[in-house]
Amino acid sequence: MLSGTLCFLLSAAGLVIAGLHGWHRRWRTAVRWAAAALVPAGLYLTDLLPVGSAIGRALGNWATKLVLDPGVWTGIGLLGLAALLLAATGVGRGPGRDKGDGSGGGRRKATAKPASPATGASAPRPSVGSARPGKSAAEELGDFSDIEEILRKRGI
Structure with missing residues (x-):
C-alpha cells in the first residue's frame, strides 16, 4: 500500500514538472519529464517493484x-x-592477422619459397615508391609535383 502511494506520488510530481516545462514551451524537456514520470506507476502496476x-x-x-x-x-x-x-593469443584479432596455426610463420600470410640453384635468382621487383616511366621534366620540376604525387597515391 505504501509503495503504491509513493509510486503514484512520484508520477504525479513528475507530470506536474512536465506540465511546467510545457507551459514554458520547452517541449522536448516536458516530454522527457512525462516519460520519466510514468515509470514509477508502470513499475508498480506491473508488480516489478518486488x-x-x-x-x-x-x-x-x-x-x-x-x-x-x-x-x-x-x-x-x-x-x-x-x-x-x-x-x-589474439582471440579478438581481425581477419588480416595470423590465424595461429602454429606453422611458425609469425604474421606473414605465406612463407616464401627458397630459390633453388637450378632456376637461378629471379629479377628483383621494383619498389613501390619508384618513379613512373614517362614523366616529363616539366612534371618533375613543377612547384606542386610533390603534392600532386601524394594526391595521386591516395586516389584524390
Whole structure:
C-alpha cells in the first residue's frame, strides 16, 4: 500500500514538472519529464517493484560475499588469468592477422619459397615508391609535383 502511494506520488510530481516545462514551451524537456514520470506507476502496476527489491538484495549479498570470501577472490583471479591468456593469443584479432596455426610463420600470410640453384635468382621487383616511366621534366620540376604525387597515391 505504501509503495503504491509513493509510486503514484512520484508520477504525479513528475507530470506536474512536465506540465511546467510545457507551459514554458520547452517541449522536448516536458516530454522527457512525462516519460520519466510514468515509470514509477508502470513499475508498480506491473508488480516489478518486488523483483527490483529481490535483485537489490541478491546484489547486496553477492557484494558482501565478494568482500569477505577468499574463494570469490580466487575466482576473480582465474577469470583475470583467462582474459589475459585470451588476449595474449589474439582471440579478438581481425581477419588480416595470423590465424595461429602454429606453422611458425609469425604474421606473414605465406612463407616464401627458397630459390633453388637450378632456376637461378629471379629479377628483383621494383619498389613501390619508384618513379613512373614517362614523366616529363616539366612534371618533375613543377612547384606542386610533390603534392600532386601524394594526391595521386591516395586516389584524390
